[in-house]
Amino acid sequence: MEILKIEGGRRLDGAVTIHGAKNSALPLLAATLLAHGISEISNCPQLSDVAASVNILRHLGCTVTRSQDRVVVDSTPLCRSGVPDGLMREMRSSIIFLGALVARTGEAHMSFPGGCELGARPIDLHLAALRQLGVEIVEERGRLECRTYGRLKGTAIALDFPSVGATENILLAASTAEGKTTILNAAREPEIVDLCTYLIRCGAKIHGAGEGAITVEGVERLEAAPYRVMPDRIETVTYLAAGAVTGGRLALRGAEPEHIATVLPSFEEAGCTLAYTPGELRITAPKRLRRIRSIRTMPYPGFPTDAQAPLMAMTCVADGTSVFVENIFENRYKHAGELIRMGANIKVEGRVAVVEGVPALSGAPVECTDLRGGAALVIAGLAAEGTTSLRELHHLDRGYEGLEAALRGVGASLQRIK
Numbered sequence: 001m002e003i004l005k006i007e008g009g010r011r012l013d014g015a016v017t018i019h020g021a022k023n024s025a026l027p028l029l030a031a032t033l034l035a036h037g038i039s040e041i042s043n044c045p046q047l048s049d050v051a052a053s054v055n056i057l058r059h060l061g062c063t064v065t066r067s068q069d070r071v072v073v074d075s076t077p078l079c080r081s082g083v084p085d086g087l088m089r090e091m092r093s094s095i096i097f098l099g100a101l102v103a104r105t106g107e108a109h110m111s112f113p114g115g116c117e118l119g120a121r122p123i124d125l126h127l128a129a130l131r132q133l134g135v136e137i138v139e140e141r142g143r144l145e146c147r148t149y150g151r152l153k154g155t156a157i158a159l160d161f162p163s164v165g166a167t168e169n170i171l172l173a174a175s176t177a178e179g180k181t182t183i184l185n186a187a188r189e190p191e192i193v194d195l196c197t198y199l200i201r202c203g204a205k206i207h208g209a210g211e212g213a214i215t216v217e218g219v220e221r222l223e224a225a226p227y228r229v230m231p232d233r234i235e236t237v238t239y240l241a242a243g244a245v246t247g248g249r250l251a252l253r254g255a256e257p258e259h260i261a262t263v264l265p266s267f268e269e270a271g272c273t274l275a276y277t278p279g280e281l282r283i284t285a286p287k288r289l290r291r292i293r294s295i296r297t298m299p300y301p302g303f304p305t306d307a308q309a310p311l312m313a314m315t316c317v318a319d320g321t322s323v324f325v326e327n328i329f330e331n332r333y334k335h336a337g338e339l340i341r342m343g344a345n346i347k348v349e350g351r352v353a354v355v356e357g358v359p360a361l362s363g364a365p366v367e368c369t370d371l372r373g374g375a376a377l378v379i380a381g382l383a384a385e386g387t388t389s390l391r392e393l394h395h396l397d398r399g400y401e402g403l404e405a406a407l408r409g410v411g412a413s414l415q416r417i418k
């Protein structure tokens with residue numbers, strides 16, 4: 001077992017480079033199945049979730065090479081249409097291979113996906129949409145047996161909820177379908193735009209990316225093209241919170257403020273000063289933060305659910321009371337119990353969490369509850385008095401590349417030990 005030991009109380013000062021977005025890299029890697037030839041995906045973060053996607057591609061028969069932040073996929077030798085249970089369980093996003101696989105091979109065989117347990121995240125929307133496109137799906141004993149008979153058929157699909165994963169699966173399946181597909185109530189996240197931009201570069205005909213209605217005119221074939229992954233907006237928020245909670249001053253290189261436009265006002269409300277020049281976002285924090293009156297998570301362009309936990313850690317040592325309302329996942333306050341171990345004053349009732357700022361947190365043995373909850377505990381540990389020992393680090397490794405090195409580079413004292 002590995003433990004991350006954090007010596008708190010150090011002010012962060014310096015520069016951090018933002019990596020490519022995990023939530024964009026994963027669907028882009030799945031999309032390489034559709035692109036005939038050799039695809040080069042650059043600015044691809046070195047994460048365990050990315051490694052899981054690479055393993056799935058290799059199992060399916062693709063030739064994949066990795067070199068630092070570049071992943072090169074040759075889909076020419078693709079020879080399988082099934083993903084083993086072990087690979088599917090490694091991450092929730094593995095379901096994104098379904099749409100691409102049935103579109104390319106006419107069939108797909110896989111189990112239900114794994115990943116962080118954040119409450120109900122059913123794939124019903126994915127399956128219903130693919131059935132509308134002509135995929136025959138049998139659900140049996142935790143497995144999905146999917147087949148198509150000829151090319152998929154474009155149609156109008158109205159989503160009950162603007163699900164990012166379902167929107168991505170439809171985009172992948174519809175890109176080579178026969179006729180026009182319209183996605184109503186589509187997800188609008190920047191990661192959706194990134195996927196659409198790559199597919200268009202490969203020859204897809206997509207209109208309306210980033211809007212509530214997306215139209216896809218199916219083409220017979222996509223050709224591989226190089227592509228650079230967008231910067232990770234949640235990693236950006238995490239480092240902003242780390243700088244804020246320590247009264248620090250950070251420059252985030254490669255950050256895209258437009259992608260977190262609804263989050264930045266919360267930092268300003270807490271007393272932080274933000275400045276942006278092309279390619280760099282800077283934060284300067286006061287010695288003591290102010291409360292953030294209310295944060296409500298919503299689908300994009302609202303406040304992202306992935307940013308809720310890092311900001312909750314920040315408000316634990318702010319003056320006053322902050323209120324969080326989680327509208328996306330009903331079980332996304334697991335980190336609150338661990339923060340309370342460190343002396344935080346948090347009361348949770350259903351989807352609402354009320355945080356009363358305390359003078360200081362105390363280092364304690366805690367464990368990552370999920371990816372973003374783990375990030376919240378790192379942030380809390382940076383501000384706490386004494387030593388914080390953080391366990392279950394595999395959650396962090398799913399979504400943050402070089403987290404410890406980056407934080408040490410700006411003055412934090414932390415190390416991973418066995």
